[in-house]
Amino acid sequence: MAKITLGGTKTNTVGNLPEVGTQAPDFHLVRKDMKDVTLANYHGQKVIMNIYPSIDTGICAMSTSKFNQEASKLSNTRIICVSKDLPFALNRYCEAEGIDNLDNLTNFRDGGDFGKNYGVEIVDGAFAGLNARAIVVVDEEGKVSYTELVPEVGQEPNY
16 A cells, blocks of 8 residues: 555555566556557557546646657657546547547546556545556566656656
């Protein structure tokens, strides 16, 4: 269990982020067109996961826009944003903001597996059940090469 804060109030996640050097846990996420995506869809590419509570909050939207700008500069790298938002909300945001260089995905129907396997599900407080803000980078072989659990949910990640 990792400790974070939400507006300065202490809260906890279900576990810890995967350790650097370990195989990244597989996932079953949903794209904004309702199609399923797994880690295997990104095999042979670096993957930067921008994990957050909801696209409808300021910092989450800001990080998505920032990563969208950076995505076009990276070779053999795919950036994915992961929240528990419904695909309709993700689609609405992406269309309104011109987000087209990354994949906005949701773990809304995976039974909590993503949040548990990646240690990001918030277990108490106002955001219980949502994802904590975190960054996980996976190399071309599927191994975790970097992680960051942002200590305050309302703080931007280290881009």
